[in-house]
Amino acid sequence: MPFQPQEVDKNAVATIRMLAADVAAKAKSGHPGAPMGLAPLAHLLWSRFLLCDPKDSHWLNRDRFVLSNGHACILQYTMLYLLGYKVTLDDLKQFRQLNSLTPGHPEANHTDGVEVTTGPLGQGFANSVGLAIAAKNAAAEFNRDGFELFNNYTYVFLGDGCMQEGVACEAASLAGHLRLNNLIAFYDDNKISIDGDVSCSFTEDVTARFKAYEWNVITVGDGDKDFNDIYDAIVKAKECKDKPTLISIRTTIGFGSLHQGTHSTHGSPLKEDDIRQLKEKFGFNPDDKFIVPQEVIEAYKGYAKRGSDAHAEWNKLYAAYGEKYPKEKAELERRAAQKLPEGWEKCLPSFTPEDKPAASRKLSEGVLTKLSAELPELLGGSADLTGSNLTRWSDATDFQPPATHLGDWSGRYIRYGVREHAMGAIMNGLHAYGLHIPTGGTFLNFVSYALGAVRLSALSQFRVIWVATHDSIGLGEDGPTHQPIETAAALRSLPNLAFWRPADGNEVSAAYKVAIESLKTPSVLALTRQNLPQLEGSSIEKAALGGYVVIEESNADVTLVSTGSEVAICRDAIKLLKEKGIKARLVSLPCFHVFDKQSLDYRLKVLPDGHPILSVEAYSTYGWGRYAHVHHGINRFGVSAPYDDAYKFFDMTDSAIADKAVNVVNHFKKLGTSLESPLGLEAKFLAAN
Structure with a gap:
């Protein structure tokens, strides 16, 4: 007209x-x-x-x-x-x-x-x-x-x-x-x-x-x-x-x-x-x-x-639709209300130490496969790295124009191409429509390309989930251009963003559980290329608190607190410390943001007063001062080498960590003062001011 x-x-x-x-x-x-x-x-x-x-x-x-x-x-x-x-x-x-x-x-x-x-x-x-x-x-x-x-x-x-x-x-x-x-x-x-x-x-x-x-x-x-x-x-x-x-x-x-x-x-x-x-x-x-x-x-x-x-006309159509398609109408209303299916979390796999080691990117693939069947609102994708970050479940259909014969409009997997920044911003639009939970995969280092969109996810309170693999020097030969030494610190600094670095299968499941249940918070899941053992003492319930005690020890001399692939290395370091007569506790802290939301009493049980706390992570130590007294990390760019050689080069080994812990314990014993947890010091300051 x-x-x-x-x-x-x-x-x-x-x-x-x-x-x-x-x-x-x-x-x-x-x-x-x-x-x-x-x-x-x-x-x-x-x-x-x-x-x-x-x-x-x-x-x-x-x-x-x-x-x-x-x-x-x-x-x-x-x-x-x-x-x-x-x-x-x-x-x-x-x-x-x-x-x-x-x-x-x-x-x-x-x-x-x-x-x-x-x-x-x-x-x-x-x-x-x-x-x-x-x-x-x-x-x-x-x-x-x-x-x-x-x-x-x-x-x-x-x-x-x-x-x-x-x-x-x-x-x-x-x-x-x-x-x-x-x-x-x-x-x-x-x-x-x-x-x-x-x-x-x-x-x-x-x-x-x-x-x-x-x-x-x-x-x-x-x-x-x-x-x-x-x-x-x-x-x-x-x-x-x-x-x-x-x-x-x-x-x-x-x-x-x-x-x-x-x-x-x-x-x-x-x-x-x-x-x-x-x-x-x-x-x-x-x-x-x-x-x-x-x-x-x-x-x-x-x-x-x-x-x-x-x-009003649409409402009439919708009512008639409900009479003919009640199941579809109920599903649509559930998704529009951002309600999750009853019992959906039961699909999340749990693990014991008897289960074989696996890369957390592979564990993530298993979780996504389970979730795709339980959550039809899941709309996944990857920035041209599907075979590396394992974000596509086996029976997924690609979202493509039907005329291309590459998929169809009902497809739930988006091929973003080499477009990380657009992927992040597009995922914000997917969330804003109101019917989807978007996920997008790339290497952790290249989330940096999209930081502008990630920041807006956090500011907007949009549930967007990044599957960020190749999370550290553990990716090995690609070298410093791909090894995200500082990326975790940048992401952890963003208000209302949950950065997860899981240490085993239970922690991967916990990260997805909390990410999906966090209706107003975006999440970045940092996942390994190399295999990780399934930890004794871990569970989905514990990891969902953002931090928990993996190995407890009464009258401990030191607590090692770590994330991701370094947690298992710290576990082995504790065995060496025991041989030296030093009692050590082990804490896994997969998500600072979620841990900070727990009660102060709980957090002080995890990171208590009375002895030094040593953080261990194959990243920059920036930001660890809130949780530990001394830090063992990497405050320079990475190296191009097989991943085990890179870990040795940066002293990310059980023996090097044990030696550092011995020095820490001896140093604070010489000072002869009773140590307060950094958490307690911060809490006292806030209470007084």
């Missing part, structure tokens, strides 16, 4: 532009230029196309909107307000203020209607690819003839900055390969970045690049005023059935400002005289601020009703 203009359209666009100017001016901070330039597109998209219900922002089949150029968030908050989400005019007036619902960039789980956390450029675009994948997968799993429960679109705005970030390039390449025709991206081609005209750094033909990515590309020459062209472009995008679409739309940043088209409207509020002339130009009283004409309010009530009516 051709575009049907309404009298209110121009006034609505002007209102959006005026609000952008007023919001940034009141906050004395913000980016008014992009919202002013994108106002026509935003109005047409939200008034004519976007299907959502402001009264139920979690409606399963809603269209998803992502603002990848998150600095333009005044635009998103304005649209949420106009359409009737839980964002008020007063919230707009509190933009960028402490504890407001309108922070400086959009944050998921904070502002009603915001799907994903954006701001670091390119992340939101990659999130949108994940949202589109999740929608395709949900449709393939739950839709039936006559019951198209899932047919929503994902719309994403992005700018020149997003286009220059590598994560967006990775995600665009994968989206084109996957033929995600339910994804429509709008490139705000305003030619301006913070440094000025983008010609100083960015001269490529973006549309040609996206055509090479196998995207459908449409160009809008005048995004400032040509409503017909914008509307027609969206219609054509929705008609494309075999590709994602990029609509490149030429806009003028800060449209209407005295400085329109320049970088001065990008990251700073407009000056008062500029705002006054802007309002006069568009027929507003220059003395009024935060004015929304009644006709615009009424129009947006109508647009909201269009969405709520669509939701």
Whole structure:
């Protein structure tokens, strides 16, 4: 149907532009230029196309909107307000203020209607690819003839900055390969970045690049005023059935400002005289601020009703679906409520010392195989290392366009290719859709490539699980470029991230158990290439506490605390210490984050007062000061050698650890003072302050 203009359209666009100017001016901070330039597109998209219900922002089949150029968030908050989400005019007036619902960039789980956390450029675009994948997968799993429960679109705005970030390039390449025709991206081609005209750094033909990515590309020459062209472009995008679409739309940043088209409207509020002339130009009283004409309010009530009516029709379809497919409806409701199947954890394998040694990556493969049968919401994948990180269960089907004959839309294993950063950001989108538990595999060292996405998982409280194999110098010959000496410290430093380094099969099962049950915390599981023995004294229940005593000893002289492959080495070192007349305890600390959540009484039983605590780990010692008095680690980059030679070179052997422990014990005996656990010292400080 051709575009049907309404009298209110121009006034609505002007209102959006005026609000952008007023919001940034009141906050004395913000980016008014992009919202002013994108106002026509935003109005047409939200008034004519976007299907959502402001009264139920979690409606399963809603269209998803992502603002990848998150600095333009005044635009998103304005649209949420106009359409009737839980964002008020007063919230707009509190933009960028402490504890407001309108922070400086959009944050998921904070502002009603915001799907994903954006701001670091390119992340939101990659999130949108994940949202589109999740929608395709949900449709393939739950839709039936006559019951198209899932047919929503994902719309994403992005700018020149997003286009220059590598994560967006990775995600665009994968989206084109996957033929995600339910994804429509709008490139705000305003030619301006913070440094000025983008010609100083960015001269490529973006549309040609996206055509090479196998995207459908449409160009809008005048995004400032040509409503017909914008509307027609969206219609054509929705008609494309075999590709994602990029609509490149030429806009003028800060449209209407005295400085329109320049970088001065990008990251700073407009000056008062500029705002006054802007309002006069568009027929507003220059003395009024935060004015929304009644006709615009009424129009947006109508647009909201269009969405709520669509939701009501969907509810009728859903009810009829439940009558014909009660099992599928129950499964869908369970997943939407983020409830796990009753007794799912019984599938987790447990081990005894009689079980043969195995690499923790191999143990992980066994767990994933069990979980895939119990948790249909598990959506796995790997960054081109499937054969190395063992993330694909034996009967998995790949998520692929059916036309390629490589898999189908119902497939639960994603071939991410060599795209770690995009994989992390796409997994955030998969979680945000609301029906999946995403896992993604790579080498631990290359999680560093994706740290921007991992950080946003933690900030957004998204349950994303990284299967990070080849976890240390134990990977051997690949050498220091692949050996993640410092990566654990970086990941452990992130708030709300669980970094696991399991020491045996029980600890692998525990890591998956806690990761899956942690609805608001992402996890990274660091797994070995080399075989590990099954430990006496370990169990899933103990390891699920994040730290526990493996070997207890009354009146101990020293406690060895370790993680992963070094726990078994410490166990052997304790045997040597016993021969020297030294009593030693052994503690495994697979996850600092989870251990820190236990009671202080429990933690002090694990790492008690009274004797020195020696940490042992084939990583940087950074961060171990909270748990141990002395550290045995690697504070330099690794070496290229067979893994057992690398361990010997870095004194990660039972004899070297025993010798270090002897020196530690002797040193503190000479001091003649009673030692407090670092945990106790910290607790006393916190209590006193």
